[in-house]
Amino acid sequence: MAENIHSQxxxxxxxxxxxxxxxxxxxxxxxxxxxxxxxxxxxxAYIVFYTGIGIPTAxxxxxxxxxxxxxxxxxxxxxxxxxxxxxxxxEPKWRYLVxxxxxxxxxCEKLLYTTRQVHIRLGDKAHRVERMLVTPGPxxxxxxxxxxxxxxxxxxxxxxxxxxxxxxxxxxxxxxxxPSALLVDQNGFAMMVYDNHHSGNQLLKDIKRLLKxxxxx
Numbered sequence: 001m002a003e004n005i006h007s008q009x010x011x012x013x014x015x016x017x018x019x020x021x022x023x024x025x026x027x028x029x030x031x032x033x034x035x036x037x038x039x040x041x042x043x044x045a046y047i048v049f050y051t052g053i054g055i056p057t058a059x060x061x062x063x064x065x066x067x068x069x070x071x072x073x074x075x076x077x078x079x080x081x082x083x084x085x086x087x088x089x090x091e092p093k094w095r096y097l098v099x100x101x102x103x104x105x106x107x108c109e110k111l112l113y114t115t116r117q118v119h120i121r122l123g124d125k126a127h128r129v130e131r132m133l134v135t136p137g138p139x140x141x142x143x144x145x146x147x148x149x150x151x152x153x154x155x156x157x158x159x160x161x162x163x164x165x166x167x168x169x170x171x172x173x174x175x176x177x178x179p180s181a182l183l184v185d186q187n188g189f190a191m192m193v194y195d196n197h198h199s200g201n202q203l204l205k206d207i208k209r210l211l212k213x214x215x216x217x
Contacts, residue, residue, distance in 0.1 A: 062202035063192040067172045070190045075167045077157040085157055087188050093130045095184040100135050103143055108179040110196055115181055116151055118203045125211050136161045
């Protein structure tokens with residue numbers, strides 16, 4: 001009987017402390033739930049994008065996804081002058097790396113023309129996109145001058161062919177045909193592939209969507 005009376009007459013402070021502890025517990029649980037709701041989708045999106053795990057077969061993109069996305073920093077690009085090019089240190093942009101063969105022959109020119117027209121049609125968004133012709137070795141002086149006059153905003157680079165093949169070896173495009181264009185995101189990851197089977201309208205549709213849903217850095 002004494003115990004029952006004692007339990008019914010607990011001090012108000014003790015009852016209040018118990019209530020506060022309960023509220024703190026609920027607060028922690030709610031906080032963890034909110035954190036999970038925000039962090040887990042971001043983590044899942046990161047895993048899907050950079051590993052290709054879980055990518056659906058039916059997608060809205062016009063180009064071919066490069067799975068997994070490849071960090072361009074893992075290959076050594078060089079300028080016409082032989083200096084190293086680090087896209088990580090360049091202004092963040094979406095980039096088309098047009099992979100051409102020696103001299104950039106007819107098919108390479110065709111792909112350059114397609115990407116140029118896409119670039120022009122972007123209008124006031126064109127400054128967010130850059131095009132770069134990447135060849136196994138430096139172009140001859142005359143050829144370089146010709147292409148530069150036809151494509152004033154085109155950048156030029158070279159890459160070791162064997163290194164490029166090793167870079168793509170563990171992707172789903174290990175034997176990438178030349179010419180091909182790799183679309184590189186603002187963080188420096190090549191994530192989509194195009195060639196001359198793709199129309200300018202297809203390239204334009206993809207890049208417009210990507211520009212719309214990405215921030216200008």
